[in-house]
Amino acid sequence: SQTIHQWPATLVQPVGSPLSLECTVEGTSNPNLYWYRQAAGRGLQLLFYSVGIGQISSEVPQNLSASRPQDRQFILSSKKLLLSDSGFYLCAWSVKVLGPQYFGPGTRLLVL
C-alpha cells in the first residue's frame, strides 16, 4: 500500500532563516505531488505541484520554492522566512492529475 511521509512534524524558525520541508511517497511510481498551505485550520491554498522529476508548477508568487530531485521526493524551501509563512504545510500525491489526492500528516511551521 502507498504511504506518504512528511518531516519535520513541527518547526519553529526565526524570521529570515532558511526552510526545508521534505515529503516522500512510498509504494507507487511517478506520482503527481502537491504542496498546500493551510492557514488557521481552514481552507487549503495550492502552492506547487509536480507531474514528474524536475517539473514544478507554481500557483502563487511568494518567497517559497519547490524541487523534486527524485521520483517520490518533494521538497519545499525558502531562503528567508517571513512571519506570513507560518502555517500548516501539507503534501499530497495522486495517481492521475484529475484523480483523488492523498495527504500526508503535515508540518506545522511557526515563524517568530
Place this chain on the structure above:
Amino acid sequence: GEDVEQSLFLSVREGDSSVINCTYTDSSSTYLYWYKQEPGAGLQLLTYIFSNMDMKQDQRLTVLLNKKDKHLSLRIADTQTGDSAIYFCAEFEDTGKLIFGQGTTLQVKP
C-alpha cells in the same frame, strides 16, 4: 475562479445524523470529494462521487449530489464522538486544480 462554499459549524448530539452541505460553481466537475481533518492531522479522503451519480452510500456515509442546484451533501448516520473533525468538500476546476471549501467543523456532543 471556481468557488466551493460550506457552512462553518455544525453541532449534533451523539447518535443523531449529521448533514454537511456544500455548494460549488464548476458544472464540468467529474468527481466531487469529501475529506475529514482531525485536529493537528492531515486530510483523510472519506469518499467521492462521480458527477453522473445522484447518490453514493458507504457504511454510515451517504453522499447526495444535486447537479441542477450544484449542491453536494454528506450525511453521517449515528454520529459518534470520533466523527468530530473538520469536513472539506472539494471539486476540480477546469484547470485541473482541486478547489476546497473552507471546511465545516462538526462538533458531536455526548
